[in-house]
Amino acid sequence: MQGGYHASQLAADVREVTDAFADMNIVPVADRRPQLLTENFFERVETGTATAFAIRLVATIYALEQGAKEELPEFESALKQKPKEWGLYANRLAPRSARCAELEHWYEALRLLVVSWEVAEDAATEFLRMNGVEAIGSAAWPPSALAAKAAFWAGCAGAHVRFDNLLEVLRCKLDAETDEQPFRCDVTPNRS
Secondary structure (H helix, E strand, C coil), rough: CCCCCHHHHHCCCCCHHHHHHHHHHHCCCHHHCCHHHHHHHHHHHCCCCCCCCHHHHHHHHHHHHHHHHCCCCCCCHHHHHHHHHHHHHHHHHHCCCCCHHHHHHHHHHHHHHCCCCCCCCCCCCCHHHCCCCCCCHHHHHHHHHHHHHHHHCCCCCCCCCHHHHHHHHHHHHHHCCCCCCCCCCCCCCCCC
């Protein structure tokens, strides 16, 4: 084809992945109120109606916060602040506390989960792994925090629903590729 790739000449094959989340207990799209995002999230965690991943992540953060308080007595839970402040608060304390330095990553993973309406379990997990907090013994945590971390990681999936669904669709399309119908793909997030 002269002049490069012309996507407008191809029919789009849009795939919805909402069925993949049916068993995750996420907030239905119709019930989402952005102004109440954080409040609703913690209410769901407290009542046990949040996703299992969200409940485990929050429980782990609560245990880590207790450990941070032991190391730095003036430490207070950042979860009383707005989500964008959680990691920043821990970052400000990080020069004086190795535990706060690690806790910053846990706060940011939680923020990823909260702002995604509990859908970005995969992103939160991979974010934590990328920042090296999967190691159970990091930052000299007390036994209760180490136990919480171990329980969190024991419940984490090795694979993720969204990634698995995307790979399945891409493999099918790639298998159907021919010289006349080459396979090209653009993956964009659903902004609805």
